[in-house]
Amino acid sequence: MARFHIGLIINPLAGLGGPAAFKGSDGMAEQALALGVEAKAAQRTRTALEQLLALRERIEFVSYPGAMGGELLAQMGFEHRLLGELGDGATTAEDTRRAVRQLQDAGVALILFAGGDGTARDVCAVVNASQPVLGIPAGVKIQSGVYAISPRAAGELTARLVEGGLVRLASGEVRDIDEAALREDRVTARWYGELCVPQEGGYVQAVKQGGMESEELVLADLAAWLESEWEPGVRYVFGPGSTLHGLAQNLGLETTLLGVDMIEDGQVIARDVNEAELFALVDGHPTYLLVTAIGGQGHIIGRGNQQISPRVLRAVGLERLRVVATKRKLATLEGRPLLVDSGEVTLDDAFPDAVRVWAGYKEELLYPLAR
Known part of the structure; x- marks a missing residue:
């Protein structure tokens, strides 16, 4: 049986700013780590992928090395292949954008990405309008309408697609709050674009x-x-x-x-x-x-x-x-x-x-x- 190809991108720095009360993680990851905050993006991605373990023989993931996906996929025993290379330091927004470009060039049916609104912005900046993507919520700010309601929901929806269930495509807005303004108690959100997002389709009631x-x-x-x-x-x-x-x-x-x-x-x-x-x-x-x-x-x-x-x-x-x-x-x-x-x-x-x-x-x- 031919395998279903899914792209995976993890922003390993997503969510670090929340426990540190930084109102976000943009530019604050090093300070959060210095305070002893533990990264949670990989664990939240694991929760999503656990919903796919029963379908492991039907899936091949395409991802990036190390903390951006390859490490977790190897731990969980998923068939996968890796693209690109990572430097020695912390991952950057450009790493995410480069990964998106390469995954869609590889022809994956769906790109799963774990992060927050900043990650969604990076995906939106380079992805083709017709490429289906789905966010695994792992950030501090989740204003964008491109994320599943939970990591488990992201995995369940992906499993439905792999199993041949009816999955509707819709446009989801990418929005992000200005973190600098938020730290000054001013809420300023901005629209950055739309992504093609799978939603629960199938039969009406x-x-x-x-x-x-x-x-x-x-x-x-x-x-x-x-x-x-x-x-x-x-x-x-x-x-x-x-x-x-x-x-x-x-x-x-x-x-x-x-x-x-x-x-x-x-x-x-x-x-x-x-x-x-x-x-x-x-x-x-x-x-x-x-x-x-x-x-x-x-x-x-x-x-x-x-x-x-x-x-x-x-x-x-x-x-x-x-x-x-x-x-x-x-x-x-x-x-x-x-x-x-x-x-x-x-x-x-x-x-x-x-x-x-x-x-x-x-x-x-x-x-x-x-x-």
């Missing part, structure tokens, strides 16, 4: 009580969202299947049920194209590729849509692939991952461990993918 998600209503909602988000001059490939055909019908577009069609500026510009025609349409032109999953089976590439060939996928870019599937359809997989079988092993291996799924009006889920 009505489904658990016996209600059923309406496929027709969901497709109407998805159509309204897509229509409001059309990018001028950008092409949208609609793959085969009743889900995308129904989506197109809600947009007032005549597409083929079992063919591949091309939409641009809200109009069908090509219907039922073959592989060569599709490649000519996407090569060198900004494009999004919309596919759906085969219900009960999970394939999104390589079953019934061979027009979407490896060269088409490369021309479009895997980062511009979107899966369209209702939660009801995903439930038929019973936790199994989505599947790709492009015909080229190297390309299949380049797919991320989890893909974005459009599941409702402005509702994106992060769902595991296997090769």
